Amino acid sequence: MKLNFLGCGSAFxxxxxxxxxxxxxxxxxYIVDVGESVFLKLYQKDLLRQYDEILILITHLHADHVGSLPSLISYAYYVLGKTVMVMHPDPGLWQLLDLMGIDRAAYHRLECHALEDGKLNINAVPVRHADDMRCYGYVIECDGESIYYSGDSYEIPESILQKFRNREIIRIYQDTAEFSSGHRSHCPLEELERDIPEDLRKYVYCMHFTTDFTEKLKTMGFCQVMQPVKI
Structure with missing residues (x-):
């Protein structure tokens, strides 16, 4: 199963x-997170029109992860005649969509921690990112292979690390900060270096960049989901 990325930036x-x-x-x-820029990217690629069914996984409610979700839902429902499915374990998402004027008939709510969808199994994993919000990563399993997508998290859960080291999870997609700081919200590169053995770093894909530290990642043996923009 290949993940295709629409962006690799942080909120800022x-x-x-x-x-x-x-x-x-x-x-x-299947789409993971729909931040402010995402609906435009999907629209430009005409992906929403090409597929019969659409299932969206939401990791948490910060704007860079849900900012254009209302537009996507409305476009799919009113223009394309499609009712998208939205998975998130916490009821706060539906309340947010209510406040944004999105009719609950326009989408299917999947308020759950686990979902079996044909040959696909999806499990939400609680992660630590913001003190005032429940946040989740996702383990996605298909055809006997599992990947982990962190969403936003300042650490990789020990259960995920153990499965990764045992190769039960074949790839990790992790939001990564170049430096640690007093305000922990994304996984510092130094902690990633500490937690991931050198021979497994080629299976870790860093994302959610505020700065471009491509050369550091290459030197340490990590991958990145996309090449950041050079300015």
Missing amino acids: NPLDGNTSAYFTIGRKL
Whole structure:
């Protein structure tokens, strides 16, 4: 299963686009997070029109992860005649969409921690990012292979690290900060270096960049989901 990225930037790095990924299985489109820039990217690629079903996974409610979700839902429902499915374990998302004027008939709510969808299994993993909000990563399993997508998290859960080291999870997609700071919200590169053995770093894809530290990642052996914009 290949993840295709629409952006790799953080909330304060709009030039690289909001971090979001998609993949397809048959006639179904799966999207992870829909930040402010994401609906435009999907529209430009005409992806919403091409697929019969659309399932969206939301990691948490910060604007760079849900900012254009209302537009996507409305466009799919009123223009394309499609009712998208939205998965998120916490009811706060539906309340947010209510406040934005999105009719609950325009989308299917999947308020759950686990979902079996044909040959696909999706499990939400609680992660630590913001003190005032419940945040989740996702383990996505298909055809016997599992990947982990962090969303926003300042650490990789120990259960995920253990499965990754045992190769039960084959790839990690992790939001990564170049430096640690007093305000912990994304995984510092130094902690990633500490937690991931050198021989497994080629299976870790860094994302959600505020700064461009491509050369550091290459030197340490990590990958990145997209090349950041040079300014």
